[in-house]
Amino acid sequence: MDHLPGGVAEPRTVRLASGWSAGEIVGEVPAPARRGRSRWIRPVAFAAVAVTVGSVAVIVAVVNSGSTPDEQHSPALSGASSIAVLSPAECPVRSTNPPLAPPLHKGDAVVFIEDVTLPDCTRVRTGKTVTKIWRLKNAGTVPWKGYSLRRLDVTxxxxxxQTIAHVPIKDTPPGEMVDIETVVTTPSKPGLCYVRFKMVDASGTVLFPGSRPVNFQIIVDTL
Structure with missing residues (x-):
């Protein structure tokens, strides 16, 4: 944990496995004033822990300050548009942070909630059609209209x-969650499908250039 002048602690960037982790916030995070200028702080990754108090579930944000053993042994990949061929033994794949950058729209932010279907390293038979669903939350002040997930490996x-190139996201007001789904067809040969998407607006511009891609990781097997 680094400290800014005046004893204010600056959050540390945490590198987690498989793209986004539950409760990870991406977007604009205001920093303490410094010599009359504002500055961007790299988003901090959180693990969301549900605590039940009476009949109310409270989400507690916990900073994950280190890598797990699985992360230490999995390959680290950048956010490049194409990736090397990976094997099932390399699942889960760890994604590194791209260069620091603010969101496209001031005040926009997203929280990854969970993989509703097909969590990382799920085994699926060859030649099958399944549905992948991610759950995200609009954690900013900007309404999501015309947003989508664009596949990075278009060819x-x-x-x-196989998936569609652009997965539509329902219009989502600030504070609301949305389920985003796409149909996935597995290949005829066994292997690891590691497919990545970036959130874009209606013009196709990346919304969160400083975030890792949303992804799914499926182990394709003959079972």
């Missing part, structure tokens, strides 16, 4: 999982 090879 899909025969040995990759």
């Amino acid at each position: 899909q090879q025969a040995d990759q999982c």
Whole structure:
């Protein structure tokens, strides 16, 4: 944990496995004033822990300050548009942070809630059609209209999982959660499908350039 002048602690950037983790906030985080200028602080990753008090579930944000053993042994990948061929033994794949950058729209932010279906390293038979669902929350002040998830590897090879190139996101007001789903067709050969998407607006511009891609990781097997 670094400290800014005046004894104010600056959050540390945490590198977690498989893209976003539950409760991870991406977007604009205001920093303490420094010589009359504002500055951006890299988003901090949180693990959301549900605590039940009476009949109310309270979400407690806990900073994850280190890598797990699985993360230490999984390959680290950048946010490049194409990736090397990966094997099932490399699942879960760890994604590194891209360069620090503010969101496209001031005040926009997103929280990854959970993988509703097909959590990382789920085994699926070859030649099957399944549905992947992510749950995200609009944690900012900007309404989401015309947003979508754009697949980074647009030229899909025969040995990759097939999806549509743009997965639409329902219009979502600030404070609301949304389920985003896409149909996935697995290839005819076993392997690891590691497919990544970035959130874009109606013009196709990336909304959160400083965040890791949303992804799914499926182990394709003959079972």
